Amino acid sequence: MAAAVLTSLSTSPVVLNNPPSGFGAETSCDTWKEAPAMSSSCSSSSNNSGDWSWDPPSDLSTPSTPSPPLSTDIATGFLSSLQSDIEETEATHFLFGDPIPRKRKNSTKVMFKCLWKNCGKVLSSSSGMQKHIRTTHLGRKADLDQSDGEEDFYYTELDINVDSLTDGLSSLTPVSPTSSVPPAFPILEEAQAVPPVPVKPEAPMVSPLNLSAATTILSQSAPTSLCHIQTDHAYQAMGPSGLQADLKSPPPGMEISIAWQQPSLFPPPLPPVLFKSPSGCLTPIRPADVGERRPQVSPMPIAKGHPLVPPSMPKPTTGTRKPRGEAKKCRKVYGMENRSMWCTACRWKKACQRFVD
C-alpha cells in the first residue's frame, strides 16, 4: 500500500517536483489530500518495494515495452520450463516480503511465470522471478538494485495443481477453487502489462482480445475484475468531495495494478470511461451515475407521502439491512485521529456522503 501511495504521489503532477526518495512523513502528511491514509502507514508496511520509485531508466532499458501476454503458448511453455528451470531463490525473499504464498497446502503450488516475450520462464518464488526479470530482461544488477517494482509487471502467478500436471496445462486454471487472490491476479498482470505500450487509452480493452487462445480462459474474467475495480472507483471519482482533484491525467498502466491490489484505497487515477465499454459492466451496477444514493432504492421522485409506496416492495435484495457498501469511508480513510477531516455525515455517524456507494 505504501508503494501504491508512493506511486500515486510520485506520478501526481503536484508532487512531481519532489525527489522520489524524499517522501518523508511530513511530506505525505502535508499532502494528505492525495494520500489520505498515508500518515500512519507510510513507513511501516511495504510490500514488495518500500522504496518504490518510478524511475525512467527502466523504461529506457526496455525500448519496446514488452507485451508479455503476447503469450507464447502458455501450456507448452509452461510445461517445459516447469521441468527444466524450477529454482529456488530464497535469498532475496525477505527483501520484498513476498506477498504471495509460495505453496498451497493441498496439491496446489504457486509458480511464477515470466511474461516476457519468448521467455516464459517459470520460477517457484516471486523474488526469484523478480530477480530473473531484473537481471535477464531489464538488464540490471542483481543485488545492488533493489526492486523498483517494475518486475511485477512482467511476470504472473500460476496456481498449479501438482497432482495433475498434465491436464493442468489444458485447464491451466487460474480459477483454481482453492486459491483466493491468485485467480484474478495473473489476469491483471497481463492487462496491466499492456498499458505501458504507446496506445494507452485503448490498451485495457484491447488486451483481452489480443491474447492468444491459451489465455482466453484468463481473459474472460479479466474484464469483470477490471470493471469491478472500476466501479469501485467510479463513484469515488465523481464523488462530491473533489478530494482527488489533484490527481489528474495519471500516467498509463501501472496504477491499474496498484488499484487492483488495494482496490478502494486511493482515488482512481484512470478515468472511468476506459473500462466502460468492454463489458458494460459498469452500467448494470451503477445505472445512474449522478444518483449517488442507494443502488436499490427505486427512483427518487415519489418521495412525498405518496399513497402508492408499498413499504415492503422496495426491499433491498439482502433482507433487512442494506449490504453495506464496500468503499472505504471517512473513518477508515482518515482514521479516528483525523476525525475532523471526516465528512459531516460520518461525524454524525450517519451514512457517509463523501464516499458513497
Next chain:
DNA sequence: TGTGCCGGGCG
C-alpha cells in the same frame, strides 16, 4: 473486533 450507520436523544 472493528466498521458503517440507523434510530433516537439532546440543545
Next chain:
DNA sequence: CGCCCGGCACA
C-alpha cells in the same frame, strides 16, 4: 434543525 451517541448488523 445541527450535533452526538447507543447499539446493531455486518465484515
